[in-house]
Amino acid sequence: MLEPLAARYATWLGLPAQSTVDTSDEDPATVRAMPLVLRIERQDPAPRTALLEAAATASLAVCLAPEAEPEGEWHEEIRLWLDNRIRKVSRRARGAHWDAVQELPGITVSHQGAQVRALVPGLVAESPKVLSRLQISGSELPDDTPGPPPDDRPVLWLNPEVEMTVGKAAAQVGHATMIGAALLPPADLARWSDQGYACAVRTATRADWAKLHPGPNPATAWRERRVAAVRDAGFTEVAPGTVTVLFSWPH
Template sequence: MGAGRARPSRPAPTLGCMTAEPTALSAGERPSGPEEIPWAMQLVVLRDKHAMAREVDVCEAAARAVVGLLDDERCAPGGPWYAAVRRWVDGGRIRKLVRRADGKRWDDVQALPGVLVTQDGPDGFGPARVRALPPGPVRPLPRALAKLQVSGTSFPPERVSSSADALAIVEATPLERITSGKLAAQCAHAAQRLYETADEARRASWRADGFRVEVRWPGPDEWAARPRPVSIVDAGFTELDGPAETARALWRSEP
């Protein structure tokens, strides 16, 4: 689903699982050193055709799952995920791949280490369920992951969030056509960068709120007129035709 570049507005603090240094690489650039096999954080989303989740809920659940994983004590120094997250972040990219699963394939993924977020939808829609896994090389993959598809993941394009009181806001571009899977990755990139630039008091408040986010789609005029503290630029190697800003993030308390 590509990787992201952020432009935070304040110095980056030291986190439990990483030192949050904003990367200077664009969304698809390679780090300067050779790396034979790229690393990525894998996200698996439940796609139940009998109870489809809304696109907005999938994007919000993906953002929550990623931030929840990075905040997890297993990412702290000495924890079992610390080295993997450290390598992923230090590589200069925050690549994420969103895969879809249902039925037994979804059940099989639950045996893998990670963080699961379930976000209920309104009447008429199923819950959004996303499992974020610790970063690792994109190949070889555990069998439960390798058989899951990445491209073409779509959900009903319902875009009215039920999280209008969330502390964090992610804005999705109104200028590009993006599949639900890629959009979920871009929203997760933005939420990750917002977490990295937050001080401990802000992170503690967000943690107490379950890392909820409100995903919005501003109109083109608002998008052009109001830059945000965090901005994600995708390099355009997959769905987009060239580099494009895909998502932004801010705190609700910010103007």
């Protein structure tokens, strides 16, 4: 399902820094996105890191679910989304609103006290009311200190020089798991599937970021170090061309 991403990855990273995406010809009625619904309760909200890890897993799980396969009921919607600009929109929900979105097609991931539901992508203009009434803003959570990442799963390293809301970061780590899965050989992807697509999210130090960054040759970085990058289109919060997340597969 994710093969188109592998083909586009190197081309996109090879663009000049601060490249913009021309959307002048885009009809708003045709814009598609994957909604990510983050459960953020008023009292005792989930830790930021756990929420991002759940979002990263849920985003990929929808794309690789049995329903996404050629004969599955989600296949056409996901294919149409992947064939265009790959957008995600994060929204927050609590209480009855969280319960209501469980009725929409998608996958909920629960992880260390956090819950995220990734929904099947669709036309933004045709979002059901139960979804469109959920707020996009106001989903900020304080940074936490999760400790060193486990060594048995991929790590999604956040750019230490870029500030992102939890909603923006959730979308970016979701992009990262999708790119990583698109590039992995079948045996590694199968092993990751057996782990439920578990991953770790951490903020890199500036020194580690510089060491990990693929630089001008992303194909070599992936082949030799199993590192891939998410380069943002600049629609929200960050400048076009910003590398927001690095996906690092364990050796």
